[in-house]
Amino acid sequence: MERITPRTLSGFMELLPGKQAKLEKMMAVLRDTYSLYGFAPLDTPAIEDAKILLAKGGGETEKQIYRFQKGDSDLALRFDLTVPLAKYVALHYNDLAFPFRRYQISKVYRGERAQRGRFREFYQADIDIIGDGKLDVLNEAEIPSIIYRVFRGFGLTRFQIRVNNRKILNGFYAMMGLTEKSGDIMRTVDKLDKIGGEKVQSILISDCGLTEQQAEEILRFISITGTNAQVLAALEGYAGREEMFDQGLAELRQVTEHLAAFGVPEENFAVDLTIARGLDYYTGTVYETTLLDHPEIGSVCSGGRYDNLAGYYTDKALPGVGISIGLTRLFYVLDEQGLLNPQLPSAPADALVLPMTEDPAPAIALSQTLRGAGVRVQLYGEKKKFKQKMSYADKLGVPYAVLLGEDEIAEGVCSVKNMVSGEQVKLSPEKAAQYILDGLSANNGPIILE
């Protein structure tokens, strides 16, 4: 038989079982948290009509998209989860109840140039709340609560949800008579973290055509910092001059006002006037989330309020608010930095049952009893020497080995060996199950370390 050297395409993440187990735990946190806030899981096709995906057209998207013919069809792989959502809501409008809340954790595809830490296939974990015509700002106020619970679920405490409102920025630029340049200004200011204030100021002057005074005033404005109350008070000083600004400020007040009721500690939240999000798509509240000890990772959860989800597909006004977590990249970076908890059990089974007798029947029955109690059990069926069996248990990283020989069978017990401590106890099958489950829950640490 002619052999082909096996390989996985570059830019495609393919994990070994131990790593995959950790990614699955992160996905479970996302699913559970999104569900707890009443989001419905959706699962749209990975392939869509290319015309649908490229409705907006232009730019990087068109270059990066995987597009191909099959028969007469012009097809493409989704490059995000927002465009398919827009299509879904427009298409199924009459069957949905609005506000419509959905989450989707799915792979998206972008044929970018291969680069370390850049993926061509990657998971996005998105939530969106879509209104029919209107959507109350209370939904925007709830988003930080969801972000908070997700990252706490990952085991983190040292993170910050940074919030701003595009209306405040647009209103401020309008006060300065710079409305037409506000898109360019925001895209420039958005680079502040990366390139610093001086460079931003010089680009504002050279590329956006601002005067030195204007550039300075903008930098002074966005560098307003302090507690939420202090920032809001400082913004109050600009109020009453521009309607859009005042509306943005009122919305920002509403978003910050209920943080405590939503269970978000003050230290995990900051009003940050430098947050703009590059996209014109956003029209109100915008969110970014950073790991305080790892600012170099950038935002790990971003999103915002938009006014028009599906304008390319329907004349219905569909405002919404959503956030997205780039799960594959986040996982990759956490792993690179050694932040995935190495102590977290990641074996496929909690216990490996090792039959030590010719007849496997007692070991089968024991496995079933343990499974009945909720223990994930692998029954080892190979006829190997004891040493080889234990070395398999080691390689698998299974936390418990359960040995069943003639002696144990005669006594109606099994020997449970803790593979970390080496400790071994004889217990009835029912007690063994409890012993293992107790041990596992005691060892249930965070997914991510700080």
Place this chain on the structure above:
Amino acid sequence: MERITPRTLSGFMELLPGKQAKLEKMMAVLRDTYSLYGFAPLDTPAIEDAKILLAKGGGETEKQIYRFQKGDSDLALRFDLTVPLAKYVALHYNDLAFPFRRYQISKVYRGERAQRGRFREFYQADIDIIGDGKLDVLNEAEIPSIIYRVFRGFGLTRFQIRVNNRKILNGFYAMMGLTEKSGDIMRTVDKLDKIGGEKVQSILISDCGLTEQQAEEILRFISITGTNAQVLAALEGYAGREEMFDQGLAELRQVTEHLAAFGVPEENFAVDLTIARGLDYYTGTVYETTLLDHPEIGSVCSGGRYDNLAGYYTDKALPGVGISIGLTRLFYVLDEQGLLNPQLPSAPADALVLPMTEDPAPAIALSQTLRGAGVRVQLYGEKKKFKQKMSYADKLGVPYAVLLGEDEIAEGVCSVKNMVSGEQVKLSPEKAAQYILDGLSANNGPIILE
């Protein structure tokens, strides 16, 4: 803005939220059951090097596969989960512990002619156990236990796992001097359920070139029926003449012998000599699963033992055993036949919290308390009339609405309305959470009806 009519490609399943919730429940049963038996979740890329996927080449696969260029790369979407598994095991051989048990529930792609109930993108839910050089038959004996638990998890009792062994068939054909024709014979016999015995007999004679006597003898052999013990006893009559036959019979005995210990009731299992599985790939035990009251659906879970998983990618001998559930097709057929339990709660939230006061703070705090207890809560933020709020709760299909007005706030309670019975009670937030969770667990019926 120019509008494009939204559509989803034909052959691609896109579910409304209520249906999606039911599919998710089936996936959760699959994940939980596979995990309980110590299978590691894997997640290989949907896109692979076309050369890798087409290593075996030829036939329908090549016609159906989605294949495309991106830059210089010749890419394709996976058409099953077995070929990517073979690549994975060959590629990561040194990092895996054998036997290696993995499950994967992922979408695969086949550009078949569009046809009602045929999908171009569909989920397969596979498990495989891969040995390094050898794999004990005990693993084959365990498979029916896993199938049993999956379908019981779906809520079914009226199903049958039908098992045969290819060595018995091959051995029997060898006894008759028909070894070279055994592949053709098995593919013909495999159609028995669909076309009936007479037609099979005439094809065996006309197409496979058998004598009338040979064809009759084969049909007599495969029509041996009865309890497992009776079929095994009848097969014993053929023993001692052909080594492969004897080996197959010994394996079949081992697979049936431990059924009770593995928790599989006799009525959910049958030795069935008509099961052959068309593919040459299988070399030992083969499995099919049918819903007893819906034989027209065909096998809903199939698989078997094979000797050489990854011969196209490595010289390592990697025998294994696996099964696959075509989840998308199964779900579609169940839905078509009205077998998805309509009573099963499928709303995205367990409770819709409706603030009846201007200030949403008390309703926010209540939502957080309920979530803290594990209730999936949607907080309704829109400023609408009471009637519109209740009509939204109805449309969402949420089992409980929780009303919070001035009176409730003053009393420290909330009003919990059962949306099905209409019953309404005033309870403290903590008691409301318990009341809702109790109500939900009382209503936790099967996913599939019989």
